[in-house]
Amino acid sequence: MARITDRTILIVGASSGIGAEVARQLAPGKNRLVITARRAPELARVAEQVRAAGSHCLPLTADALDPRAAADVVAAAASEFGAVDIALLNAGDGPDMAMDEVSVADVSHIMALNYGVVVNHLVPLTEQMLRQQNGGLIAHTNSLAGLMGLPRQGPYSAAKAAARTLLDAARVELEPRGIRFTTIHPGFVATERISEDGLPKPFEISEERAARHVTRALEREPAHAYFPWPTAALVRTLRTLPTPLSSLILRKLAYR
Numbered sequence: 001m002a003r004i005t006d007r008t009i010l011i012v013g014a015s016s017g018i019g020a021e022v023a024r025q026l027a028p029g030k031n032r033l034v035i036t037a038r039r040a041p042e043l044a045r046v047a048e049q050v051r052a053a054g055s056h057c058l059p060l061t062a063d064a065l066d067p068r069a070a071a072d073v074v075a076a077a078a079s080e081f082g083a084v085d086i087a088l089l090n091a092g093d094g095p096d097m098a099m100d101e102v103s104v105a106d107v108s109h110i111m112a113l114n115y116g117v118v119v120n121h122l123v124p125l126t127e128q129m130l131r132q133q134n135g136g137l138i139a140h141t142n143s144l145a146g147l148m149g150l151p152r153q154g155p156y157s158a159a160k161a162a163a164r165t166l167l168d169a170a171r172v173e174l175e176p177r178g179i180r181f182t183t184i185h186p187g188f189v190a191t192e193r194i195s196e197d198g199l200p201k202p203f204e205i206s207e208e209r210a211a212r213h214v215t216r217a218l219e220r221e222p223a224h225a226y227f228p229w230p231t232a233a234l235v236r237t238l239r240t241l242p243t244p245l246s247s248l249i250l251r252k253l254a255y256r
């Protein structure tokens, strides 16, 4: 069971996958959860599971791509529970995208979904948390793909890298004023969404295991969390190699 108790926690993107499982793992801690997504029935099911396990839960159907809707979510969470102690910005997606097939619109959409949604929530959350006596934690489900340009995931890698950089700058500015930032970098996770996308997934881990890593990061609040270790070590090693060699290895891994 997660050790986080009696906190108000906003999870953006919690109707399925990692976000839904994090909500379920935080539920026994008698927390107050605000969960968002677009699919109302799936979100309602997660809310029921959270309540059954012992936490309050406010499900809000909202499109994270809409800045107004994101601001309304933050305002609704604060108005219902008085503060937002922890926010996990988890909505995102990284479909298979070859650079000789993508359109400009495809790349812009992936940027909006993996970077824009962070901005849409970061700004109102910062305003809210600066008003709160104890500040708060803003965490983001990034990806190991955000650490280097991965083949077939170029637009996704770029968007996650942008989000990491933005939160790194926000941490330097805002930590002295009580807002902490944690960027979480999972490797491949066996969620339903990516089960049939055709991408190779070395060292893939289960949704439950990924969510345990995420809840641990929410407890310990490191600036960056990386998992699982074999994928993290592989990415770190690739980054130290000369570009021709890392490109060769990445090409082989992506087109196995």
Ligand SMILES: NC(=O)c1ccc[n+]([C@@H]2O[C@H](COP(=O)([O-])OP(=O)(O)OC[C@H]3O[C@@H](n4cnc5c(N)ncnc54)[C@H](OP(=O)(O)O)[C@@H]3O)[C@@H](O)[C@H]2O)c1
Pocket (backbone or CB within 6 Å): 012, 013, 014, 015, 016, 017, 018, 019, 020, 036, 037, 038, 039, 040, 042, 062, 063, 064, 065, 090, 091, 092, 093, 094, 141, 142, 143, 144, 185, 186, 187, 188, 189, 190, 191, 192, 193, 194
């Ligand atoms: N699975 C992996 O291998 C993996 C690896 C590294 C990082 N990640 C990251 O982990 C996060 C969660 O992904 P997942 O694999 O758990 O996928 P998932 O099951 O598709 O979960 C994504 C969640 O985000 C929500 N979402 C998507 N677009 C949204 C929008 N416009 N507005 C509001 N909510 C939205 C989805 O709900 P609705 O569709 O109902 O809106 C869903 O609840 C993503 O940021 C992803 O990039 C995943």
